[in-house]
């Protein structure tokens with residue numbers, strides 16, 4: 044089992060792991076990202092950078108617990124950075140805790156650094172090449188898997204961890220099980236390698252160990268100190284610090300010496316390797332560690348502590364500022380244990396794409412020129428080219444390019460809106476929306492104009508407020524035209540972006556702009572022989588206005604990016620609620636286009652000036668609602684019709700249609716009442732009736748209005764007196780509770796009921 048697992052369900056494909064992986068050992072799948080272990084160097088960056096914690100250390104707690112309870116002799120080795128994790132207990136208390144959970148002995152891993160010191164001295168004595176330390180398993184993996192040419196530079200000595208394992212098994216016997224505890228994730232990978240297998244049985248992180256203490260309810264700070272076993276390390280205790288390796292290995296190190304070099308952290312290590320490869324530097328020995336701050340900065344470090352504090356903890360342990368005992372006689376003698384090792388190339392070469400293959404992938408994500416390559420890194424790769432190579436190698440997906448995906452989404456959105464509009468119109472047509480209803484003088488005038496202009500080829504400009512039936516009128520004109528067997532293409536000029544609108548209307552040629560992957564026909568061509576209805580024409584850009592004028596004058600369209608024009612026979616109907624004359628004066632609408640459009644104008648009257656038609660429209664919309672909701676509609680109360688005729692309708696006919704549909708949903712018995720309308724309508728009705736009190740109406744009507752007002756006030760008062768309690772209010776009023784409730788409903792006082 045690999046040391047890191049991906050919890051697929053948690054992965055949200057944010058590419059943080061791709062971004063943080065120094066060797067791009069992450070493959071992006073359809074729904075999650077996974078590690079390619081052949082390329083992975085175990086640095087643990089993906090663990091620490093995954094916001095969803097979808098990358099996790101494979102659990103070793105279970106096997107540890109099992110081993111501890113198996114009766115076998117299990118020895119713990121504390122990684123040399125342990126004081127920087129378990130910072131608020133003494134080493135002795137930690138030993139005590141470890142023994143409590145079943146470890147037979149507890150050793151300091153720092154001694155491992157001293158074990159390999161002689162071998163290091165021997166191996167690095169020759170000045171024939173730059174020597175690179177091999178104690179950091181991530182560095183070893185980096186070189187073996189990605190820079191095999193540098194393998195010869197790796198010091199052929201095992202890491203202090205492996206040295207400790209060999210030493211303990213060699214001296215205590217091979218039956219002994221060794222568990223190494225540290226902040227290193229690469230160490231987990233190291234124990235699985237052919238070269239080092241068998242020396243350490245389990246690598247646990249400090250965090251995993253802390254979890255075991257917690258689950259056993261062991262409070263370390265409450266324990267008595269117990270001595271450490273084995274040899275007491277000296278300078279080995281400084282090994283986890285960035286500059287501690289040479290001291291631990293007994294190598295003389297002068298910070299001004301260009302022969303000995305120390306680099307910690309991804310950027311510095313990669314910089315060193317690049318400099319070395321380029322021949323800019325040639326040190327005698329280089330100490331490399333993949334983690335910043337050295338081993339005290341391992342991925343499993345105590346993230347709550349700063350580097351300085353962690354460093355101080357290690358130094359104070361070295362100086363023994365916190366007393367710490369070691370059972371000296373438990374130190375087994377060191378006899379002829381081999382600490383040498385070799386390295387092999389694990390370089391898994393991925394196929395390199397040819398230049399045209401990279402270009403193809405770049406083109407597929409809308410990158411046609413160098414300028415299009417943003418190198419924004421949103422995909423996790425350092426450049427668009429690196430990303431294109433990864434796509435070629437099957438590591439990355441096209442959709443990972445954020446600017447491309449956003450643009451595609453925007454285009455899809457525009458297309459969907461268009462499609463939705465078309466579908467909506469089809470539906471409306473099915474529900475009989477095509478007919479213009481109304482018997483008022485102005486509607487009849489509009490109908491007359493439609494009949495007159497319909498059969499001609501004349502361009503028509505329909506003007507009027509929103510929701511007054513402009514589109515309905517355009518459809519009627521097309522129906523009356525000789526083109527009614529040909530398509531009527533409707534375009535709402537505000538639903539798509541300006542640049543997209545141009546290509547939607549006139550089409551485009553492949554490669555004419557980013558995203559134009561194939562040739563595309565425009566809507567003018569689609570409407571050839573029929574009618575095109577451009578709704579909201581007052582909102583198009585001056586550039587588009589010029590192009591439209593050209594189409595109208597020449598009767599031909601030229602696709603975006605195209606050089607040749609194509610003849611089209613299209614009748615134009617345009618609509619707007621904008622003041623185009625003002626547009627001409629202010630310069631946002633072309634005068635020539637204005638005159639070209641303003642040949643035959645139909646102005647839609649607002650609903651407030653067609654009050655006479657309201658009752659007939661109401662019944663028309665009730666029928667529509669009945670069909671749409673599949674609900675029987677019986678009728679409408681007279682007061683409700685009154686409310687509809689007195690309301691000023693800022694949103695015009697569409698607003699009224701919606702009010703009727705809402706009321707049709709709310710009514711229980713198929714009769715629409717004022718109570719089914721939004722509050723604004725009934726309030727307007729009340730206001731109007733108060734205002735008309737002075738006007739002489741019939742005695743009954745006048746009396747009714749007074750009674751209604753009085754009754755409402757009374758109910759309100761009783762409710763107030765009863766503090767909102769309906770039962771009590773009904774008692775005070777001496778009327779049945781149900782009647783009281785009915786009156787509350789009638790006057791819609793329930794919402795104000797303070798209960």
Ligand SMILES: Nc1ncnc2c1ncn2[C@@H]1O[C@H](COP(=O)(O)OP(=O)(O)OP(=O)(O)O)[C@@H](O)[C@H]1O
Pocket residue numbers: 471476478479480481486507508509510511512513514515516578620663696697700
């Ligand atoms: N005279 C009418 N008879 C029947 N239905 C009508 C009438 N006028 C408008 N409607 C209905 O009102 C709604 C709005 O009409 P339409 O979309 O034609 O208005 P518009 O002026 O084009 O609106 P906008 O300016 O918002 O695009 C539609 O559902 C339409 O069927």
